[in-house]
Amino acid sequence: MxxxxxxxxxxxxxxxxxxxxxxxxxxxxxxxxxxxxxxxxxxxxxxxxxxxxxxxxxxxxxxxxxxxxxxxxxxxxxxxxxxxxxxxxxxxxxxxxxxxxxxxxxxxxxxxxxxxxxxxxxxxxxxxxxxxxxxxxxxxxxxxxxxxxxxxxxxHIFIKQQLELIEFIVKKPFYVALLYSTNYMGQIGKKQILRELNKTKYKNKIIIFPVTTFQELKKAVFEINNSPKIKAYFPLAISVRNPPQKNNLTLPQISSFLIQNIKKIDLGVNIGFAKVGFFGGVCADPxxxxxxxxxxxxxxxxxxxxxxxxxxxxxxYKIIINQTRINTLKLKIPNIFFGLIDELVQ
Known part of the structure; x- marks a missing residue:
């Protein structure tokens, strides 16, 4: 070679x-x-x-x-x-x-x-x-x-579309509570909801309930549930302090408490809310x-x-609704609405 x-x-x-x-x-x-x-x-x-x-x-x-x-x-x-x-x-x-x-x-x-x-x-x-x-x-x-x-x-969390949905369901004057954690992510979520509604006819329909501890959460839950003008709420209290145990409670622990104690439509900001038991609605698809x-x-x-x-x-985004929550709240949903739903979860 x-x-x-x-x-x-x-x-x-x-x-x-x-x-x-x-x-x-x-x-x-x-x-x-x-x-x-x-x-x-x-x-x-x-x-x-x-x-x-x-x-x-x-x-x-x-x-x-x-x-x-x-x-x-x-x-x-x-x-x-x-x-x-x-x-x-x-x-x-x-x-x-x-x-x-x-x-x-x-x-x-x-x-x-x-x-x-x-x-x-x-x-x-x-x-x-x-x-x-x-x-x-x-x-x-x-x-x-x-x-x-x-x-x-x-x-984008489609808040305007959520409130259009509530207006379609309740067919009467309404307000929506925004129950949110005061931590870093809770503050960001609150600001985004208000920002998305800023130039809409719904901008004055939100009543805010900031919470830091579980005790504050219980007080806010009582007020929301007993207010006749509030027809729905956003459960953004996804992390609150629990001083007796010196730990934080997150949505998996908080969700059952909210569902049991607020007998109103709970609106999700993404599809995960409907899957843990909340009503859902027009939700971002993560x-x-x-x-x-x-x-x-x-x-x-x-x-x-x-x-x-x-x-x-x-x-x-998806229109995702929790059927169990509809039944619990005894909501009268027009049949035409079910034709618009992307996913119905139990």
């Missing part, structure tokens, strides 16, 4: 080895959520992201981390945030996907880079705070076009939102320039 053939074979072996390495190496992706794993409100969003990105043509390795911020005290949450940041630095993922406001802010504070820096890219989902508020602080978009390593999907964010993630893996991937609004 002459010298030229040997050189050719060596070059060929080099390219084959390089090709196999590049295309067999798993791409690390890190998913961060402030909820606990399989939380009924957030798990569908996580599932949507996972099922979407697993359909891409690249080999990926998914790392997931859950801050469990609805239950843990602030000191413990800070420890988990620190651990998550260190873990991301150790893994050095190509892509970080966040599933809510707290997770998004943690990642912006630690991993925001210019477009010239290839790792990591950031895709957010489930952001309720106006994206403009984040942009004032971190300066990563210009007219919804990324100028840094960030894109994603802003959540699975569809997660899948939508996953599609942006796939485009990044396919080397689309992130500056071409504009910030999107969540598109998916």
């Amino acid at each position: 002459n010298k030229k053939n040997i050189i050719f074979i060596l070059i060929l072996l080099f390219y084959i080895t390089t090709y196999n390495y590049c295309f067999s190496k798993e791409i690390p992706i890190f998913i961060l959520s402030s909820y606990r794993f399989k939380d009924p409100l957030s798990y569908p969003e996580y599932k949507g992201v996972i099922q979407c990105i697993q359909n891409n043509e690249n080999k990926i390795k998914i790392y997931s981390y859950f801050l469990n911020s609805r239950i843990l005290p602030t000191k413990e949450i800070k420890k988990k945030v620190y651990k998550a940041v260190q873990l991301i630095k150790q893994i050095n993922p190509k892509l970080i996907i966040t599933l809510d406001d707290l997770a998004f802010e943690v990642i912006l504070q630690n991993f925001l880079t210019t477009l010239n820096n290839k790792n990591p890219f950031i895709v957010f989902s489930g952001v309720n705070k106006p994206i403009e508020e984040y942009n004032k602080k971190f300066n990563f978009i210009l007219h919804k076009t990324p100028i840094k390593n960030v894109t994603g999907v802003c959540e 699975y569809a939102m997660g899948y939508q964010a996953g599609q942006l993630a796939i485009k990044i893996l396919q080397h689309y320039p992130i500056k071409n991937l504009k910030i999107e609004n969540a598109k998916g």
